[in-house]
Structures are given as structure tokens and as C-alpha cells.
Amino acid sequence: MKLYDNIKLTAEIAELAQNGIHKGYSGLIVKCEGDIYTVCFYNPYNFGEKAYAKVNKKFLVFSSRSDKRIIQELEGYLQNVKMEKYTKLSECDVQEYDAVELIVEKPKYAIAGVHKGDRGCVNSTYAIDNHWEIIFSERGTGKDIAQIGVAREDFIIIDKF
Amino acid sequence: MRIFDNFVYKDGEIVDNNWVKWFHWGIPDEKGQERTDARNNLELLGHCKPCTVLSGCYFVKSRLPKKQAEGDGLLHPHCDCTLKGLSNPTVKAYCAIEKFSGYIFSEKYADNGKKALFEGFGYTIEDSEGLKAEYERQAKQKHSNGDYIVRGLDPQYGQDINIVIELTTPTGRNVQLISGWKVHPLGLITCNTPLAND
Ligand SMILES: [Zn+2]
Numbered sequence: 001m002k003l004y005d006n007i008k009l010t011a012e013i014a015e016l017a018q019n020g021i022h023k024g025y026s027g028l029i030v031k032c033e034g035d036i037y038t039v040c041f042y043n044p045y046n047f048g049e050k051a052y053a054k055v056n057k058k059f060l061v062f063s064s065r066s067d068k069r070i071i072q073e074l075e076g077y078l079q080n081v082k083m084e085k086y087t088k089l090s091e092c093d094v095q096e097y098d099a100v101e102l103i104v105e106k107p108k109y110a111i112a113g114v115h116k117g118d119r120g121c122v123n124s125t126y127a128i129d130n131h132w133e134i135i136f137s138e139r140g141t142g143k144d145i146a147q148i149g150v151a152r153e154d155f156i157i158i159d160k161f
Numbered sequence: 162m163r164i165f166d167n168f169v170y171k172d173g174e175i176v177d178n179n180w181v182k183w184f185h186w187g188i189p190d191e192k193g194q195e196r197t198d199a200r201n202n203l204e205l206l207g208h209c210k211p212c213t214v215l216s217g218c219y220f221v222k223s224r225l226p227k228k229q230a231e232g233d234g235l236l237h238p239h240c241d242c243t244l245k246g247l248s249n250p251t252v253k254a255y256c257a258i259e260k261f262s263g264y265i266f267s268e269k270y271a272d273n274g275k276k277a278l279f280e281g282f283g284y285t286i287e288d289s290e291g292l293k294a295e296y297e298r299q300a301k302q303k304h305s306n307g308d309y310i311v312r313g314l315d316p317q318y319g320q321d322i323n324i325v326i327e328l329t330t331p332t333g334r335n336v337q338l339i340s341g342w343k344v345h346p347l348g349l350i351t352c353n354t355p356l357a358n359d
Contacts, residue, residue, distance in 0.1 A: 006198035042201040064195040067187040073206045137273035143358045159269045
């Protein structure tokens with residue numbers, strides 16, 4: 001295990017768990033200081049969300065080695081990144097096949113024909129930038145309206161799978 | 162130029178067989194942790210999410226994901242993606258049983274009308290397994306013939322396509338249903354919805 005390796009967290013650590021980083025989550029080693037590694041953890045339920053945290057290397061297991069070209073780009077990227085801005089991962093309460101309802105009227109959904117009160121079915125196992133993929137359907141006709149990404153705060157779960 | 166090079170006879174039909182593989186450097190084709198790690202790292206570095214999700218996916222060259230912005234590049238300007246030629250790719254179609262048992266025939270979704278429609282055709286939840294198998298059979302065959310419709314590439318979970326499924330229902334009707342599928346690496350498609358009809 002070395003700098004820029006991809007790892008997995010092997011234990012539930014209270015300090016990390018309260019920031020939404022849990023056992024089994026994967027990440028990238030961005031700094032090594034003795035036994036303490038700084039890891040950029042990724043949220044497996046929300047692609048695009050990351051949090052930097054220090055963790056003893058005994059709680060990490062090697063997952064994969066980064067591509068050479070990725071390492072080259074990382075070296076430049078990490079010089080300028082403000083790690084203290086990213087400390088928490090959000091918790092996820094959505095599951096594929098959950099029945100949901102849109103609770104807001106917004107142009108970005110209306111443009112696809114989806115309006116407040118419309119119901120749909122979650123079609124993804126993870127979010128992307130806090131947006132879940134949902135198939136909205138008309139009532140009674142069997143037809144779909146649209147398959148779109150909806151921000152978590154814009155829908156409620158009306159029936160869990 | 163020999164314009165018919167791309168077309169071949171298959172099952173008595175002339176089909177488009179000019180398959181290509183979408184490729185973005187640094188991403189293993191095989192689904193799994195290594196691919197996830199690489200996609201996470203590239204996303205961290207600001208590489209476009211749709212490009213990394215498409216890497217490793219197969220398309221017929223005449224039915225590629227739609228460009229997201231004009232200019233050079235496969236998907237957008239400064240796109241790192243390229244296409245690699247493929248000969249005789251193996252394609253697979255998978256439809257989760259829950260798409261029928263937990264969605265189409267589920268009481269929870271009855272108000273969308275799909276349950277009533279399928280029941281009107283003479284199907285019940287007991288037919289979920291049979292429908293799944295028939296959808297997979299037809300989707301695999303049609304997809305391998307390039308017989309699919311490309312949809313938008315939003316919300317970035319992967320390229321969605323539509324495939325028309327033809328059924329002879331228990332009540333003896335012949336119906337055509339537009340089903341929705343998602344394209345995954347290495348020739349796999351999975352069913353989003355057995356009945357989109359949107
Ligand atoms: Zn690209």
C-alpha cells in the first residue's frame with residue numbers, strides 16, 4: 001500500500017462514522033505520514049461526493065493501483081485542493097425500487113414533463129451529485145413521463161421497497 | 162468505398178454489424194472495484210462522468226450516444242474518448258425479475274396503470290419469470306442486430322436505449338411494447354423498465 005493506491009476501510013471507526021465514512025467505503029491515499037494516511041474517501045451511494053480524512057493504515061486494505069496517467073494528473077491536482085472543505089459524506093436512505101413522489105415544481109423537472117405530485121420508481125442503486133435516477137409514470141395509462149435525475153431534497157419516499 | 166461492408170445477413174435479415182467499443186483511457190472494462198476506483202479518481206480530477214461511464218460499452222457505429230456539445234470530440238469538446246472497432250461482439254441482456262414482480266405487477270405501483278395493462282393482456286405476477294426470459298431473449302437478439310433506439314445521456318448513469326418487444330399475449334393479442342434498457346461495458350444491457358411507452 002502506497003501513495004495514490006486505492007484502498008478500502010476495513011473497520012467502523014467512530015470518528016469517521018460520524019462524518020459519514022463507514023466500513024467498506026473506498027478511497028484514494030493522498031498523503032502518507034508514518035502510519036497515518038490521508039485518504040480521499042468516496043461516497044459509494046453518491047457518485048461525485050468525497051471527504052478527506054486521516055486514518056491509521058492498519059484500518060486500510062489495498063484495492064487497486066492507480067493508472068500512471070491518473071497519478072500524473074493527481075500530482076498536479078492535489079497541490080491546489082482545499083482538503084479542509086471536504087470532511088463529510090452524506091448518509092443515504094434511498095433504495096432501488098422505492099416508490100417516490102416529487103414535492104417541488106422546478107423548471108429542470110418540468111422541462112421533462114415531470115411536475116410536483118408526480119410519482120415514480122427509483123431506478124439506480126446510487127446517486128450522482130445527490131441526484132437519484134427516477135422513472136416517472138403517468139397515472140393510469142401505463143406510460144412513462146421521463147427517466148430523470150432528481151435531487152434528494154426534491155422527492156419523498158412514499159413506499160420503501 | 163464499399164458502403165455495404167458494415168451490413169451482414171443474420172437470421173434472414175440484413176443488419177448493421179459495424180460495432181465499436183467506447184474507450185476512455187485509464188478505465189478497466191470489467192465491472193468491479195478496479196473500474197469503480199478509476200472512475201472515482203477520474204471524477205475527482207474533473208473528467209466528464211458520462212465519458213467514464215461509457216468506457217467499455219459497445220455500440221453500433223450508426224447508433225452512438227448523442228453528442229452533448231458541438232465541436233471536436235466524441236461526446237463534447239476536449240473529450241478524451243475514442244472508438245475501437247469490434248468484430249462479432251458477444252452481447253448479453255439481463256432483466257431483473259423484480260422489474261416484473263416488484264414493479265410492473267406490484268400493488269405499490271398499481272396507480273401507474275402498467276399492472277392493469279399487463280393483466281388486461283392476460284398476464285399475472287406468476288408470469289414474471291416467463292416474461293423476464295422472453296424480454297431477455299428478444300432484447301439480446303435485437304440488440305445484437307443493432308435494432309435499438311438511442312435515448313439521451315442524462316442523468317449520466319449510462320446510455321439508455323429502447324428496444325421494441327413483441328408479445329403474443331395469453332389473450333391472443335399481438336402487442337408491441339417499448340422497453341427501456343441501460344448499456345453496460347462488454348456488451349451487457351440491463352432492463353430499466355419493461356414498459357416505457359413514453
Ligand atoms: Zn469523453
